[in-house]
Amino acid sequence: MAPKQVNIAVIGTGGVGSCFLSQLAWLSKNLHSHSLNLCYIAMIDKALYHPDYAAIDIDTASPTLEAKGTSPPAIPTIVDYLAAAPHKVILVDNTSANSLAEAYPTFLRRGITIITPNKKAFSGSYELWQDIFNSAVTGGSFVYHESSVGAGMPIISTLHDLIQTGDVITRIEGVFSGTMSYLFNKFAPTSGSGGNWSDIVKEAKALGFTEPDPRDDLNGLDVARKLTILGRLAGLPIESPTSFPVESLIPEGLNGLSNGDEFLHSLSDYDNMMEEKRSAAEKAGKVVRFVGSMDMVSKEAKVGLEWFDPTHPIATLKGSDNIISFYTKRYGALPLTVRGAGAGGPVTAMGVTGDLLKIMKALCMALLYRWLLQSNITK
């Protein structure tokens, strides 16, 4: 069987994007039935592509882009270019850009399949969510976003499988933020105190475990976005990630400060407040954690501090691990739980590459099933 070609366009060459390109190079050498043709690559201020869709060498794509890239075309031009390609095109969006996310419906309507770890599109307005999935149906294209929650861990695919085999989700609960996980695993270990809250936040920032301004983690919005995605997949028409209660850990007095350094400088004034929260849980024989939960029966979502028994899987979490539990009718009292790293370039890229593999496998199956297609499709 001669190799079949699939075109691939990659936008974003940062932390996730560069890991994805390494994995793509590996995959490309290890795929048997298809060849992947990198026809477009772009970073924030440069793009590289050829009018005839000629292959860009994957191994050297990043340095070539740096050296020879030109100013990126406007999104409608990219859509036209990709939609006119002689083979099916997959767009991999490894950015966290809102502008690109908002254009997904346009790509999808033109038959371009999208794979992305970018949460923005799926946790924006519910109108955009509906537009994305309706556009995929119209365009005969697909949307894969495993890495938008829990990076490479099987979260989205597991939720899909539960629902599509007819199980009933009753509750989703978890620690969705690596930063929050690290902070509380340190600050409130299963016995005793881990030190001052502000010191632990500073340490996390020094280790690169927080956003440049730690308030972007502490406001709870990242957790709310992930919960919004899972809730919508489970069938709730959640209007936005701010349409349900989200507890912010930014003290009110520090909201207005102009940057993260000023914030960190003043955070120690609130150490007593956080210590009270920790010790109140301890006095009750519990530990405090920052979790997101969605009750599918009462249709209520919330994000914030909650107490857990010290032997609860959420309490015994380590490092910056995520943990996500699905309570369902079939699984009963004890949930189906997935735990592990939920951030970082290699594992986030793995979710993207895994999505690509699913498409390639389906194409491989399509080739093997061609007698079925030949006998049925043209009817």
Place this chain on the structure above:
Amino acid sequence: MAPKQVNIAVIGTGGVGSCFLSQLAWLSKNLHSHSLNLCYIAMIDKALYHPDYAAIDIDTASPTLEAKGTSPPAIPTIVDYLAAAPHKVILVDNTSANSLAEAYPTFLRRGITIITPNKKAFSGSYELWQDIFNSAVTGGSFVYHESSVGAGMPIISTLHDLIQTGDVITRIEGVFSGTMSYLFNKFAPTSGSGGNWSDIVKEAKALGFTEPDPRDDLNGLDVARKLTILGRLAGLPIESPTSFPVESLIPEGLNGLSNGDEFLHSLSDYDNMMEEKRSAAEKAGKVVRFVGSMDMVSKEAKVGLEWFDPTHPIATLKGSDNIISFYTKRYGALPLTVRGAGAGGPVTAMGVTGDLLKIMKALCMALLYRWLLQSNITK
């Protein structure tokens, strides 16, 4: 788009089989692009099928089989019947029969895709393993067996994704048996003693958590079989589930007893021996659990008792839950872990139905990508 037809043959209507039929009925009503045609159904002593592959009503398949089934044909006859069907055929083996497992290569070589929770075929001789996967390549067919380890939990698919995206597995470790999980979670809680070993085994049997003869759980072979499957998928040519150290919890003096009741009657003579194992761990600040592990670096597998810190996820397991951890290069020191029910009709059937869904999705994608097939396949 007109519905496309896929034939499905189901063997086994017991605990898993009956749950699968319910889920198949549900799925069949909720699939949009294809119709599932049940063309063959069989239990141990009865089979139902029509020479023209006419549909058997899924909703009433079990009672119809009971009422109208005839003696099942020999396996070669089933192969011939299914291979001659006018559309692609999927055989779902919901039995634990060795004879059927050994015939998988024959089915696969004739283009019949297999979905099964049956561990036997994948944990028998390495020769059979190779024959199965080579036959699938020859026949252009596929083998799906998610439920052979951890029932409906994403274990096999996660291991596939890790490997196929280029990660390196360094260690696989877990509690693979719901029975062993229940026994040790009760017997050796994270603090104190849970009671006499023999009482807990009797209680587990009364609750239906063991095989009719509990020695079939206590010999460790079920765990060894699951570990064999994961090790082989990860690339180790494991000869058989008895080709590495497997600790049996059947006291030597009780191996020869003629049945499970005699065994249970005499088991209390060994309570002191088990209590010593438990308290030795406790004195060291640990808890004892029955685990399977595979070191992919030293290529060593083993099954048996091991000690864990009381806060380790394996130590804090509850009920009869399974837990399986993948240590990999990308995930680093903390593994990717999946936890939940690893046995029971509904969740085992869910893994089977999930596999079926993957095939149906690929077919759906194949239809949408038909222009790709029309333009490329005939080249």
